[in-house]
Amino acid sequence: DADVTQTPRNRITKTGKRIMLECSQTKGHDRMYWYRQDPGLGLRLIYYSFDVKDINKGEISDGYSVSRQAQAKFSLSLESAIPNQTALYFCATSGGQGSYTFGSGTRLTVV
Amino acid sequence: AQSVTQLDSQVPVFEEAPVELRCNYSSSVSVYLFWYVQYPNQGLQLLLKYLSGSTLVKGINGFEAEFNKSQTSFHLRKPSVHISDTAEYFCAVSTPGTASKLTFGTGTRLQVTL
Numbered sequence: 001d002a003d004v005t006q007t008p009r010n011r012i013t014k015t016g017k018r019i020m021l022e023c024s025q026t027k028g029h030d031r032m033y034w035y036r037q038d039p040g041l042g043l044r045l046i047y048y049s050f051d052v053k054d055i056n057k058g059e060i061s062d063g064y065s066v067s068r069q070a071q072a073k074f075s076l077s078l079e080s081a082i083p084n085q086t087a088l089y090f091c092a093t094s095g096g097q098g099s100y101t102f103g104s105g106t107r108l109t110v111v
Numbered sequence: 112a113q114s115v116t117q118l119d120s121q122v123p124v125f126e127e128a129p130v131e132l133r134c135n136y137s138s139s140v141s142v143y144l145f146w147y148v149q150y151p152n153q154g155l156q157l158l159l160k161y162l163s164g165s166t167l168v169k170g171i172n173g174f175e176a177e178f179n180k181s182q183t184s185f186h187l188r189k190p191s192v193h194i195s196d197t198a199e200y201f202c203a204v205s206t207p208g209t210a211s212k213l214t215f216g217t218g219t220r221l222q223v224t225l
Contacts, residue, residue, distance in 0.1 A: 033212070040120065042201060042217040050210070058212075090155065092213070098143040098162045098205065100213055104154045 003027050006091050006103035013081050013110055021076045021106050023091030029101070031094040032074040034058075034066060036087040037105075043090060049074055081110045113138040113204050117216035124223055126194055132187040132219045134176075134202030144185040145203040145213070146176055155201070161185065172196070197223045 004025045013019050023032065030051045035043040035058075045058030047066040055066060063085060067075045078085055091103040118133045136142060146158040159170025166178040176187045185202060202216040 031211075035215075040217060042117075043203075043215040045212060045214070048212060094211065094213075096211070098145075098160055098207075098211075100145075100157075100205075102155045 002104065003101050004091055004093055004103040006089075006106050008106060009104065010107045011109070013108070015082055015110055017081050019078045019081055019108070021078075021089055021091075021108070023074045023076070023103060025072050025074075025091075025093045025101070027093050027095060027101055028071070029093035029095045030071065031096070032068070033092040033094070034064075034074070034076045035090045035092065036060065036085075037090065038087050046076065046089075078108075078110075081108075083110045086110045113142065113206060113214050115202050115204050115214055115216035117202050117219050119219050120217065121220045121222065124192055124221065126223055126225055127191050129190050130188065130192050130196075130221065132200050132202075132221065134185045134187065134216060136183050136185065136202075136204045138183075138204060138206065140206050143205045143207065143211075144176075144178060145205070146170065146174070146185075146187050147201045147203060147215075148172075149199045149201065149218075151198070158187070158200075192221070192223050194223050194225070196221060 007022045033048040034046040037043045049068045065077045089106045094100045114137045116135045144161040147155045161168045161178045169175045205211045205213045
């Protein structure tokens with residue numbers, strides 16, 4: 001099994017729908033992150049969490065929310081999806097000392 | 112705050128030629144530096160990273176990078192590229208400590224042709 005698992009791998013949803021992207025990890029890391037990737041823009045940080053009780057906004061948090069259900073689980077929600085949220089989403093974890101582990105990504109299309 | 116600038120959005124190169132992908136960073140504190148590669152329709156793969164010590168870092172697939180603190184750069188090099196190196200390359204920076212976040216550049220598309 002992968003160290004960082006993202007579900008679903010691909011999702012097509014309609015404008016206005018609520019959608020949740022899930023991330024689970026077996027690394028035992030406290031720090032977890034959500035990024036989105038857009039062509040020409042690289043990866044940008046949406047939200048991050050340094051432990052279960054700590055949630056922080058990244059550079060592009062508008063339109064998103066997160067939940068840290070446990071050390072191993074960090075979910076990203078789009079309350080009302082819009083087409084410009086179409087992107088590739090990555091979850092990552094870190095145990096510190098410059099060690100980061102990425103999931104395989106979720107490709108989200110909002111139509 | 113930290114930031115990363117990748118100066119070239121696309122780099123075309125012929126097979127077996129050398130290549131350099133440029134990366135400059137900005138940070139008020141010490142940094143960790145990374146290069147990731149993303150092959151078409153795949154996730155991110157770590158090529159190499161600099162945490163401390165020797166400024167010349169060797170990575171996978173024959174790539175290497177040199178940390179230059181005075182020029183705030185971390186350029187990626189390969190002496191002879193292969194068709195299979197065609198991919199998107201991302202430079203990233205983070206800082207030591209418990210509040211670390213990884214900040215990415217906008218990426219460089221390396222296109223290797225015959």
